[in-house]
Amino acid sequence: MPEGDTVWLAAERMRTALAGATLRRGEFRLPQLAALDLTGATVTEVVPRGKHLLLRLADGRTLRTHFRMDGSWHIYRPGTRWRGGPAHDVRIVLATDEWECVGYRLHDVEFVPTSEEDRLVGHLGPDILGPDWDLEEALRRLRGHPDEQVGVAILDQRNLAGIGNLYKVESLFLAGVHPWARVADVDERLAPLVERAQRLMRANLGHPEQSTTGDLRRGSDHWVYGRTGKPCRRCRTPILMGDQGPHLQERVTCWCPRCQAARSPVDPQARTGEPGRPRPVATPR
CATH class of the missing domain: 3.20.190.10 (MutM-like, N-terminal)
Structure with missing residues (x-):
């Protein structure tokens, strides 16, 4: 979407x-x-x-x-x-x-x-780009689902409205948060994560290009989004990809297993860009 x-x-x-x-x-x-x-x-x-x-x-x-x-x-x-x-x-x-x-x-x-x-x-949470944006209300709604995967929670428009899959994966990477981590396990990083997503989106208002790196050139505009199997721009570890979300509502999620190492065990079905070859990856830290 x-x-x-x-x-x-x-x-x-x-x-x-x-x-x-x-x-x-x-x-x-x-x-x-x-x-x-x-x-x-x-x-x-x-x-x-x-x-x-x-x-x-x-x-x-x-x-x-x-x-x-x-x-x-x-x-x-x-x-x-x-x-x-x-x-x-x-x-x-x-x-x-x-x-x-x-x-x-x-x-x-x-x-x-x-x-x-x-x-x-009326069911939507605070609009991240709206004039009445309310960070505290968005955080309250997110924290109301402590066991939810954070990558799912910030896409739920009932918690906060406006974030899509691109800004989800990019803001999670920049915040160093694993997409499959529980909301409760990253509580102290929720506010910086949401604020980062808002800054990224506001930086792109007024033009159709959506760069999160500051570089509008194709292939240089994102950190992990659309870069499965390619080396992380920070640590050179291959970017992983997995399907995340409720059944029939899964969204493709990309992350760096080193820069976004989870603090608690997680087990997404990750792949490095080879179709049909998923493998479980646990990255506790």
Whole structure:
């Protein structure tokens, strides 16, 4: 799924194109909303909430969309060819006199009264990129699950909203925390870990590139993410990879077994980049 900074950037661009404007076209290509026409509606604002994008209208309604794995919004000048994918992937078209916002493969598309947005996003924890970010509340929620693997806990949007798999593995590496360690075993490092993730995400606001090393060049932009089997940039130990998370919700997780050695025994199914050859790795320290 996209990271919170990706949704933040999409909201910024959508806000620039739509906020304060009246729609001359508001079309939905979804069975449940096919009869809905937003032509004539005025957009007041577009805001991100974790990984959700909320488009608010002057008539007191909110449109919520979620990218999941493959969704995206593309913005064009009228008359410009749409290049976001085949026509059958278009889910929503919102157009003003100056811009056309085309939503491809969007998910969780729903309308609610703006006053009832909590029905859609009220379960989320503090937004790590939001104006009302609350570190202490996020830590309280994380500590409420002391036996959870920390790599799973910081991805749980109910604890804090916005962190995705990339910033998870990168912030864990920079904090020297093993992804499979229990929350209780890294309690004193939780705050620095979350603050690190926030700094990394904020450093990438305003552009689509997501570098955690400070280098935007492809292949030099990440510490461990996408580098399975390659030498750690710090210690030269091969980066490991394993699937982490609940059944059917596993996420690929990368880490350095030396820089992120666990303080208590852990046993992830790790691999070094050779498909079909998982092996258990225990790295107590």
